Amino acid sequence: MDIELARTFLEVMSAGSFCGAAERLHISQTTVTARVQSLEETVDCQLFIRNRSGARLTVEGERFVAYARNLVQSWECAKAEMKLPRGRESRLRIGAETSLWNPVLTNWVNWLQTNSPSVAVHTDVADAASLLAKLEKGFLDAVIVHRPNYLSGVMIEQLLEEKLVHVQVPNNAKPNLFVDWGAEFRAQYDAALPQPRQAAFTFNLGPLALRVMLSGGGNGYFRTRVVEPYLRSGELERVADSPEFTHPVYLVYRTSNARSELPIALEGLRNIVRDHSEWQV
Structure with a gap:
């Protein structure tokens, strides 16, 4: 599906009219109408009820809102991921449970900043289920959790006994x-x-x-x-x-990951955990 169709759908919903969406998107109202019609043909249902006062969602349109938002957000994330900051040659995407961001994730990011200066680092702090789902889908390279799931193509190792x-x-x-x-x-x-x-x-x-x-x-x-x-x-x-x-802590990462910087980063994490016997909050 064309991302612009989903984006136009969301603008019509937000503006409450085709005219308002056209102004926000800086395109003609005819183009907005054509995009919505194309989208309705694609999903095979009517998404808006049009009248003189504007446009409102049908029941099917209300159900489509979440999907449209996910499409647009995923596309924006993909564009951001593909573009590396100046001076960086690669990117690592790592995550940790909320209770583990300090000091484990903090120390890991500091280590990467010192020892892998050409690597851009994306961090994600969330609950274990969200982190593992992102790891499975390829949105993260490695995560630190207390209770891992055994997934295909994923390596699990106990990082420390707590x-x-x-x-x-x-x-x-x-x-x-x-x-x-x-x-x-x-x-x-x-x-x-x-x-x-x-x-x-x-x-x-x-x-x-x-x-x-x-x-x-x-x-x-x-x-x-x-x-x-x-x-x-x-x-x-x-x-x-x-x-x-x-209450052990586990390191979970994909075995199929082709990023050459990942093994170095994982070894750095293992050394950090071994050298820091006490944690502070």
Whole structure:
């Protein structure tokens, strides 16, 4: 499908008329009409109801909006991807889960900036499902996640072993803070602890929960690499007899990737993780 047809469709929808779309696109109203008619012939349905007041979407037109937006957005992304910035010879597209952007992704980008100056770097921070879907479709080269999917043509390696430990503020251990570290953690937590999950405060972002606990007191489960400095300083302490939960980090990348810079970048990431035993938020 011609991308301009989808773009014209969206402009008519936004402007509410063929005339308004023509003004926005700097083309004649006749051209707008021709494009919409061509699009309707292509999808074999009527997309707009025309009247003197303008144009409004039919039921079929409303359903087509999401597809049209995806077409235009994908095309714009493709154009941006194909054009390298001046002084760059190639591009790497890497991603990490929200809880892993700092320090893992941050340190990786810094390493690439120093050691691969001719490589343009695109980063994507999102949930694991979104990252893995983009990896499968070829929109990303490598991602860092806690729970990978086993996909065809994809290599998965454990980047590091991480644990979630129960800590509290000394002499100020309330309230209970529950940090949702994902489905696997919830399953481990519910199996190990007989009491139901009850907390005055719940979070889906560990760094936020830790800041709240350090400033106002409380207890909860956090990553060992993050809380280790606070345990040494006495700002936090381990909760006696509480179970630990595994929370490993995985590197996932496509084996069919032809980018020559990817193996170098992956080795750099492995070295970064090995050399940094503590994390900060």
